[in-house]
Amino acid sequence: MANVAPAAPSSDPSGHLLPAGEKGTEDVAAPPFSPRGEGARRADEGAPGATKIIKQDIRKHRADKTDQARALRRGETEEEYHLWSDLRARRLNGYKFARQVPLGPFIVDFLCREQRLIIEIDGFQHAESVADQRRTAWLNASGYSVLRFWNREISRERRSVLETILAALQGQLEFSSEMPSFYSPAEQR
Numbered sequence: 001m002a003n004v005a006p007a008a009p010s011s012d013p014s015g016h017l018l019p020a021g022e023k024g025t026e027d028v029a030a031p032p033f034s035p036r037g038e039g040a041r042r043a044d045e046g047a048p049g050a051t052k053i054i055k056q057d058i059r060k061h062r063a064d065k066t067d068q069a070r071a072l073r074r075g076e077t078e079e080e081y082h083l084w085s086d087l088r089a090r091r092l093n094g095y096k097f098a099r100q101v102p103l104g105p106f107i108v109d110f111l112c113r114e115q116r117l118i119i120e121i122d123g124f125q126h127a128e129s130v131a132d133q134r135r136t137a138w139l140n141a142s143g144y145s146v147l148r149f150w151n152r153e154i155s156r157e158r159r160s161v162l163e164t165i166l167a168a169l170q171g172q173l174e175f176s177s178e179m180p181s182f183y184s185p186a187e188q189r
Contacts, residue, residue, distance in 0.1 A: 065102035072100040072107060079121050079154035080109065086162055087119075095169055104142065106135055111144075115169050116186060120148045136184050146184045147173075 076084070080099070087097040087110060097119075101111040110119035118139060122132070136146045147168050149161050167173040168183065175185050 065105075065107060069100040069102050069107050076100075077121070077123075077151065079151045082158060083110070083119070083121060083154050083161070086158065087165075092162060093166060093169075103139065103144070106139070108139070108144075112169060116144045117165075117168055118144050118146045119165060120146060121151060121154055122148055123151050140184055140186050143186045145186045148182055 076099075084097075084099050086092060087095075088099075090096050095112050096114060097110050097112050099110050101108050103111070103118075108118045109121050111117070112119075139146055145168065147165060149164075153161055164173065173183055175183055
């Protein structure tokens with residue numbers, strides 16, 4: 001706030017004009033505007049000059065990933081289309097799914113946020129992919145379980161796929177060391 005000359009009219013907090021000189025010439029520190037949630041973050045930042053490590057929110061909006069996810073939704077495969085028709089609008093026992101969701105540096109095919117379950121549909125190019133293994137490890141470390149299916153399973157055995165997804169959502173599916181890439185539970189569960 002700037003100093004107000006004693007002869008200049010000013011207003012009180014209600015917006016009414018005060019006679020010249022009614023308001024003092026001292027600056028009054030007004031609390032800064034704080035959007036919802038900002039105050040709590042600022043309050044625990046610690047002493048001035050102290051460094052604090054803030055864990056990055058992997059769900060944070062990133063325009064480039066959002067645009068990429070939109071393009072993937074527009075160019076979905078036939079298998080993604082068929083599975084999405086069974087998962088959308090809470091059609092699978094009331095569980096809500098989203099498709100092509102950006103999570104950190106990745107975009108996942110289908111995500112049930114409530115149960116932190118990711119469904120990936122893979123083609124032959126993903127067979128024993130080291131990049132997919134790293135991706136799954138990163139998603140698991142972030143608290144998400146990953147369930148993978150082959151394209152041909154969606155085309156030929158969709159009912160079995162849906163039953164498997166439902167079993168994972170209800171906690172009835174266990175990790176198998178024989179097929180570690182099939183179901184990868186989150187480390188924090």
